[in-house]
Amino acid sequence: MCSPGCCSRVSSGPRLHDQTLIGAMICVVLYVTARRVGWGRLPLEEGEEPPSWWLLALMMGVPFRILAALMALALAYSAALAHAAAQRSA
Numbered sequence: 001m002c003s004p005g006c007c008s009r010v011s012s013g014p015r016l017h018d019q020t021l022i023g024a025m026i027c028v029v030l031y032v033t034a035r036r037v038g039w040g041r042l043p044l045e046e047g048e049e050p051p052s053w054w055l056l057a058l059m060m061g062v063p064f065r066i067l068a069a070l071m072a073l074a075l076a077y078s079a080a081l082a083h084a085a086a087q088r089s090a
Contacts, residue, residue, distance in 0.1 A: 021074055025067070032063045 034040070044050060 018078070025071065025074070028063075028067055028070070032067065035063070
């Protein structure tokens with residue numbers, strides 16, 4: 001199992017800023033999902049035409065690309081923090 005003193009080096013879990021970042025990402029995912037399914041919108045009237053395919057693709061693609069960029073940024077930031085912590089302890 002563990003050698004004496006090794007468990008004191010193990011982190012106790014996610015820090016507050018990690019939890020806040022994860023919570024913010026979850027909120028963005030829920031918001032984008034609600035927009036995609038049209039939550040809170042009234043159905044189209046009989047004479048009203050639905051938006052064009054190009055407009056729908058643009059509306060749905062941009063938020064997901066932004067979210068993917070934010071997730072990549074958060075991953076890079078966490079990896080940099082972990083690497084810096086490993087360099088300090090070595």
